[in-house]
Amino acid sequence: MRILEELFHITQLDPDITSQDAYPDVSASPTFIELFRLQVPVERRLTFKPGHTFSLLARKLENQAVDRAVSDDGGAQADDTADANNAAINDMAISPATPVVDDAYYFGYRFPFNGFTVKYSTAATAGHTHAVEFWNGLAWAAVSGLTDPTNAFTAAAGTYDITFTRPKNWTACAVLGGTLYWIRCRVTAVPATPTGCSGDQAWIHPDPTYMEDTDKVRVEIRSQNELERKPLINEAMYSVVDEFTDRDLMYRLDISEPVIAEGGFWVVILVKAKAPIGVSNCYFDLTCDRTRQAII
Secondary structure (H helix, E strand, O other): OEEEEEEEEEEOOOOOEEEOOEOOOOOOOOOOEEEEEEEOOOOOEEEEOOOOEEEEEOEEOOOEEOOEEEEEEOOEEEEOHHHHOOOOOOOEEOOOOOOOOOOEEEEEEOOOOOEEEEEEEEOOOOOOEEEEEEEOOOOEEEOOOOEOOOOOOOOOOEEEEEEOOOOOOOOOEEEOOEEEEEEEEEEEEOOOOOOOOEEEEEEEOOOOOEOOOOOEEEEEEEOOOOOOEEEEEEEEEOOOOOOOOOHHHOEEOOOOOOEEEOOOOEEEEEEEOOOOEOHHHOEEEEEEEEEEEEOO
C-alpha cells in the first residue's frame, strides 16, 4: 500500500457529484444558489493550490412549461394552463372567438423571464393590435425591447418566439389565484369583423442560452458539518468557456496558499444568475491534487 498524489479533474461526470437546477433568488438581496456539490470520499484528500483552474459552461433552462396560463374574455378569467402545456391543436383561447378591446391572455412563471414561445394553428384576423404588459407593483405597463413576430397573433399559423427586455421592476402578482410573474397580451384594437387566435402550446425560455456575463459563480470548500467555509472562487463574473483544454481561458482559483478538503468535506459550486440554470446543460472542470491509497 502506498500513498499517491496526482493531478485530478472534478467534473459533472464524477459519480459522487450531486446536482440540482439553480432557480434564481428573486428577493431584494439575492444570494448564491447551489448547482453542484461533491463530498470527498473518506479515503481521499483533495488539495487545491494557486494555479489550479476552474471552467464552467452553463446554459439556462430551455423550453419550460408555463406555470399558469389564464384567458380573459370580457373580464371573465379562466384557467388555461392544461391547454397551454399540451400539444393539442386549437385548445388555447389566446383571444376569444369574437374578441373585443381589453380581452387578454396571461402567461405566468415562478421567476422573471425575457421571452416565451407560442405555437398556434388559427391566427386572429388582420387588424388586431395588442399590448404586451407586465405588473410593475402598481399597474400593468408595456414591456420594452419587444420583438413580436406574431404581429398580435395575426401572422400565419406557426411557432414564434416573443421576446422583450426583462423588466427590472417586475413584481409578482395574483391572477386567478396564482401569484407569479405574469406577462399579459391585451387586445388594444380589433378590425370590423374580428375573429380570435386559437393556440396549441406555449413555453417559457424558448432558446437554450448561456449564462449572462453579469451572472456570478462561486466555488467553496465546506467542512463536513458545513459550518466552516473556505472560498476557492469568491465571486467571479461568468464568462463562456467551451474549450476545456486551453488553460489560458480558465479561471485561476482565488487562493494564495493551498486549501485542503479532507474526506467528508464538501466541494460546492454555486451561481447567482438572473434565469434558471439547468444542470443537464452544464459542464465544468475543477482541477486539484488528489491524494489516495493505492495497492502496488
